Amino acid sequence: MSVQRPDFRSPLGRVRGLGSAKEGVQQWWMQRLTALALVPLSLWLVAAVVALAGADHVAVVAWIGQPVTVGLLVLLIGATFYHAQLGLQVVIEDYVHNEAVKIAGLLLVKAAALLLALAGILAVLFVAFGG
Amino acid sequence: MSSQDRPLSPHLQVYRPQITSVMSILHRLTGIALAVGTLLLVWWLVAAAAGPDSFATVQGFIGSLIGRILLFGWSWALFYHLCNGIRHLVWDAGWGFELKTVYASGWIVVAASFGLTLIAWFAGYALRGGAP
Numbered sequence: 001m002s003v004q005r006p007d008f009r010s011p012l013g014r015v016r017g018l019g020s021a022k023e024g025v026q027q028w029w030m031q032r033l034t035a036l037a038l039v040p041l042s043l044w045l046v047a048a049v050v051a052l053a054g055a056d057h058v059a060v061v062a063w064i065g066q067p068v069t070v071g072l073l074v075l076l077i078g079a080t081f082y083h084a085q086l087g088l089q090v091v092i093e094d095y096v097h098n099e100a101v102k103i104a105g106l107l108l109v110k111a112a113a114l115l116l117a118l119a120g121i122l123a124v125l126f127v128a129f130g131g
Numbered sequence: 132m133s134s135q136d137r138p139l140s141p142h143l144q145v146y147r148p149q150i151t152s153v154m155s156i157l158h159r160l161t162g163i164a165l166a167v168g169t170l171l172l173v174w175w176l177v178a179a180a181a182g183p184d185s186f187a188t189v190q191g192f193i194g195s196l197i198g199r200i201l202l203f204g205w206s207w208a209l210f211y212h213l214c215n216g217i218r219h220l221v222w223d224a225g226w227g228f229e230l231k232t233v234y235a236s237g238w239i240v241v242a243a244s245f246g247l248t249l250i251a252w253f254a255g256y257a258l259r260g261g262a263p
Contacts, residue, residue, distance in 0.1 A: 032223060035216050042213055046206070050251050054259035057186040060179050073176075084166040091159060120173040123180040130180075 027086055034083035041076040064127040077120040085113035150237045158215050161208035168205040206251055211244035 007014065048069075052060060063069055088109045096102040141152075171193075178185040192198045218236050221227050227236055 032220065035220060039213065039217065042209060046209065046251055050255045051258060053255040057179065057183040060186065064176070064179060080169060080172075084162075084169060087159075087162045088166055091163065116169060116173050120176050123173070123176040126180040127176075 031083065031086045034079045034086070037075070037079045038083060041072065041079060044072060045076055061127055064124060070124055070128045073124045074121050077117050077124070081113040081117035085109055151233060154215060154237050154240070158212060161212040164205065164208045165212055168208070171201070171205070203248070203252065207244060207248045210247040211240070214240040214243045
């Protein structure tokens, strides 16, 4: 039952024995996956922030400390910064042609995304468990 | 094929914009703006964790004229990127590529982004109790 699979490799790739690393669509896929997750999460955040309009510190801290809020905020922060750094990476790769500046920009974006995500998540956990 | 016969990418100074190209670049621009806007979200959360004084500073900034203009811009950018992102996901699934559909979905996204922004701000001010 062997099915002859089509060979999509270029002649050069065939000669060199190069094949698919099976990870070529990873970034594309994660960008869509986080986008899909962010549809309900961002709508939830907007609704929550609207409901909190004019709320004082006590009310906001009480809201953040609720278990459901903690979970959704952590998910939202994780998905947001994963999505943002992938998007900014594509923009930098498209428009920055100086190799050194490009690599520096990419590292800066990744580091900033990681740092901000960590700060946001730790703040939420601190309010929930340390307050 | 000689290099002269190759198709040229749009020459931006003489390029007539269409809704498709404008919405495409707006998706990138709103994405970049939202990435910057995450600074406010993180600042707000960190300040809430840090205490009433820090939190009052953030609220003071958000309540200021500049803060409100930024927040209004970011809320529109979020709704635009969200709606157009759904449009992109539908394309990724293989639907909606007919030119008429592309234009129609584009105008729906533009209308929805402004509509949702206004609804959110009206709701916010209504819940807050009228005057800013």
